[in-house]
Amino acid sequence: MKTPLLGGRTPRNFLRDYWQKKPLLVRGALPGFQGLLTRNDLIGLACRDDSQSRLVLQQKGEWQVEHGPFIARNFSHLSKKTWTLLVQDVNHFLPTARDLLCRFNFIPYARLDDLMVSYAPKGGGVGPHFDSYDVFLLQGMGRRLWQISSQHDNSLIADAPLKILRNFRPEQEWVLESGDMLYLPPGYAHNGIAEDDCMTYSIGFRAPSYQELATQFLVYLQDHIKITGIYRDPDIALQPHPAQISSAMLRQTGVALGKIKWNNADIERFIGTYLTEPKPHVFFTQPSPLLTQKKFALQVKKNGLWLDLKSRMLCRGKTIFLNGDAYTVNTIACHTLEKFADHQELPAGEILDAEAMILLYQWYLYGYIRMVS
Ligand code: SIN
Numbered sequence: 348m349k350t351p352l353l354g355g356r357t358p359r360n361f362l363r364d365y366w367q368k369k370p371l372l373v374r375g376a377l378p379g380f381q382g383l384l385t386r387n388d389l390i391g392l393a394c395r396d397d398s399q400s401r402l403v404l405q406q407k408g409e410w411q412v413e414h415g416p417f418i419a420r421n422f423s424h425l426s427k428k429t430w431t432l433l434v435q436d437v438n439h440f441l442p443t444a445r446d447l448l449c450r451f452n453f454i455p456y457a458r459l460d461d462l463m464v465s466y467a468p469k470g471g472g473v474g475p476h477f478d479s480y481d482v483f484l485l486q487g488m489g490r491r492l493w494q495i496s497s498q499h500d501n502s503l504i505a506d507a508p509l510k511i512l513r514n515f516r517p518e519q520e521w522v523l524e525s526g527d528m529l530y531l532p533p534g535y536a537h538n539g540i541a542e543d544d545c546m547t548y549s550i551g552f553r554a555p556s557y558q559e560l561a562t563q564f565l566v567y568l569q570d571h572i573k574i575t576g577i578y579r580d581p582d583i584a585l586q587p588h589p590a591q592i593s594s595a596m597l598r599q600t601g602v603a604l605g606k607i608k609w610n611n612a613d614i615e616r617f618i619g620t621y622l623t624e625p626k627p628h629v630f631f632t633q634p635s636p637l638l639t640q641k642k643f644a645l646q647v648k649k650n651g652l653w654l655d656l657k658s659r660m661l662c663r664g665k666t667i668f669l670n671g672d673a674y675t676v677n678t679i680a681c682h683t684l685e686k687f688a689d690h691q692e693l694p695a696g697e698i699l700d701a702e703a704m705i706l707l708y709q710w711y712l713y714g715y716i717r718m719v720s
């Protein structure tokens with residue numbers, strides 16, 4: 348269906364013509380959008396120890412970065428400098444932020460990273476740079492000038508505490524007003540400068556490097572391979588230099604390592620657990636008071652369930668991945684849990700089989716899901 352969010356295009360056409368290919372400016376993507384939180388709300392989030400935040404300061408061409416939590420920081424003293432406060436994972440704290448992300452569900456959740464929100468007074472920005480992920484830059488309160496460039500010169504200012512392009516050559520620029528949005532594919536150079544008190548909402552998508560995937564897959568394999576046998580050398584040869592590693596030892600080692608094998612089931616399990624693994628600063632809290640399993644089942648039937656805002660849930664075949672764990676379930680349970688993962692909520696009155704109910708109760712105890720009250 349054609350949508351104003353994509354400038355009157357269908358998601359299918361957007362994916363075909365723009366996604367990972369070229370920028371798209373959308374005027375009035377979310378008409379009337381003024382943002383989801385105030386500057387002070389954002390500062391409040393930046394003070395929490397379960398959030399990730401940065402403060403970027405610029406004075407006379409010198410860049411500085413501070414990392415949160417900013418519990419003792421006085422933001423009113425910053426008024427003489429140009430600054431930007433950026434908070435990641437705002438969707439972990441605001442249900443409205445999760446609803447905003449859901450508008451972008453024409454991109455699979457496996458690619459979604461988070462909603463980052465920035466605040467900058469007039470003149471503030473993080474400098475010209477490029478990101479290695481796709482991003483939709485949605486303007487909340489205020490106006491921001493965006494300059495973009497398809498340049499291939501990615502050289503950076505040496506010794507700066509953040510990545511700033513040394514030779515940024517803008518090719519196009521627009522002032523975005525509340526509700527306007529700019530989509531940028533990975534690697535596209537951009538620079539945003541606040542025209543007045545301004546808040547920008549970045550809907551960001553993750554794309555792990557092949558190096559990261561390979562490294563993490565090796566970590567996964569560590570716990571999943573089983574290779575039998577032990578190094579043996581009953582026919583060991585006399586060596587004139589005892590410090591030398593022999594060719595026979597190299598050969599035998601090569602044969603043993605050649606036994607490391609994996610299959611599609613390993614790839615599936617790895618990618619599901621890797622993509623749903625909570626970020627290091629994320630922790631879950633058990634609900635209090637705890638309901639018994641019987642009361643839990645009654646309440647779920649009556650009111651339904653939410654996925655906790657910090658939870659990441661994906662599925663593949665009959666396996667459900669939740670916060671770094673894999674659960675293989677029967678077909679009926681799988682059908683229900685898949686729906687839960689797609690909609691991030693389970694409506695009241697849903698018929699749940701015993702296996703699904705046992706898992707849901709376990710996830711409730713872990714704090715991965717929430718009761719609708
Ligand atoms: C910002 O919101 O200030 C920066 C967003 C970006 O450039 O990716």
Ligand code: CO
Binds near residue numbers: 476477478537
């Ligand atoms: Co950027």
